Amino acid sequence: MDLKLEDFLYDLPEERIAKHPPKERANSRLLFYNQGDVSHHQFKNIQNLLPEGSLLVFNDTKVIPARIIMHKESGARIEIFLLEPLKPSRVHEEVMNAKNSCTWKCMIGNAKKWKQGTELIIPSLSIKALRTNTDEVTFIWQNDFTFSDLLAAIGKIPLPPYIDREVNDQDEDRYQTVYSKMKGAVAAPTAGLHFTNEIIESLPKKNIKTDYLTLHVSAGTFQPIKNEKINEHPMHNEQIWLSKSNVENLIHAEKVIAVGTTSMRTLESLYWYGVKLINGQNSFFIDKNDPYTLDAKPLSQALEAVLNKMEQSGNEKIGGHTEIFLYPGYEFKICDGLITNYHLPGSTLILLVAAFIGEDWRKVYRSALDNNYHFLSYGDSSLLLR
Structure with a gap:
């Protein structure tokens, strides 16, 4: 047809x-x-x-709160949008329960300002985001939180692109x-x-x-x-x-x-x-x-x-x-x-x-x-x- x-x-x-x-x-x-x-x-x-x-x-x-906003020391705003898990497993539930590190395929906003092999840090939560490839990010943390716990603290609900407004409490x-x-x-x-x-x-x-x-x-x-x-x-x-x-x-x-x-x-x-x-x-x-x-x-x-x-x-x-x-x-x-x-x-x-x-x-x-x-x-x- x-x-x-x-x-x-x-x-x-x-x-x-x-x-x-x-x-x-x-x-x-x-x-x-x-x-x-x-x-x-x-x-x-x-x-x-x-x-x-x-x-x-x-x-x-x-x-999941798949939108993560981080900043370089220069103040440049980087948006990380989680697409699919890669390590330690490709199974979502297993990665959400991961501790210490995990890797995701991501879309990266303002990607030109974030070079591969460099880290972004959220000091208050001891979280590092390492850009390991063009569209891959490895998250590393030292506390006893699961990745799901961390996302609850740093992520935002990803509203569709045609809802062109900021997320509010109601959306959660x-x-x-x-x-x-x-x-x-x-x-x-x-x-x-x-x-x-x-x-x-x-x-x-x-x-x-x-x-x-x-x-x-x-x-x-x-x-x-x-x-x-x-x-x-x-x-x-x-x-x-x-x-x-x-x-x-x-x-x-x-x-x-x-x-x-x-x-x-x-x-x-x-x-x-x-x-x-x-x-x-x-x-x-x-x-x-x-x-x-x-x-x-x-x-x-x-x-x-x-x-x-x-x-x-x-x-x-x-x-x-x-x-x-x-x-x-x-x-x-x-x-x-x-x-x-x-x-x-x-x-x-x-x-x-x-x-x-x-x-x-x-x-x-x-x-x-x-x-x-x-x-x-x-x-x-x-x-x-x-």
Whole structure:
């Protein structure tokens, strides 16, 4: 399929970009797209719209304070943005619990003022940041703190680039889901920001089950598509974790609703991992082209292959990496529904929505704009059922 970027653009007025969260999480608005029909609701009533017997799958990643501001002795301001851990492990949870030192791949602001091989120091906390490579920084400290403790003291929550303001105390709470648990994301899985504990607790009364997996959202989620041919866009790599119970619940699920594009990408990646296992490939890495080059297998076979692999290895959790790229032409294997916010024009996430509901993505976005919805991370929500 020959996809052109211009076909996935729309006019997003600046004033429609939400720069602050709503006063209450569940007071956001909810557009309900149900097999072509569009209606408007309050998010706090979402449990009344979800199909009975559904399995709602949440991403429980937790945003870390990934922006670190340091200064040279000259006063030059250097901003370090953590991207992904490198040492002593590439597993986020292990690095967040590291003591004495760790190394991260980073984006460095004002990089020309900070030479490789030189250190920046925060004397009050005895922390050194050594630039070991163009995009690598090693943090060294002598106290008994974990890296997570240090980040809490020196880091800031990394708001998206289109929220062009300083972080405030409200963001510490509201740019985090109420169920966030696994530290490692540098951007929030924003579809989940609308959920309250009360809504989640009300779901079983409607015979709606819940489950939690992990995708550590990377800064690549904001990377604009610049290639004329969409499928040439270099997709970002993100770390994912799934449990044995995740796979078992999916095998028995009637309908699967992904809470957010990150959950959807993880679920569809799980399917393709099962296909690779069937083909004799054991590596849990999903290349962006895998869904378009591998031969599909029945869903039950793919999930059983993953379950058998976990039982044979005695692992209750599996970790992998995904670059999965979901664009029109992709046939969804696991997900029947999607809860998601409104995304930037010409973004990979608009393509994902267009892949899921086809040309009706235009109807959804036009209706949201016509009805004064707020857009992007702190904006309103939608429930999309194919």
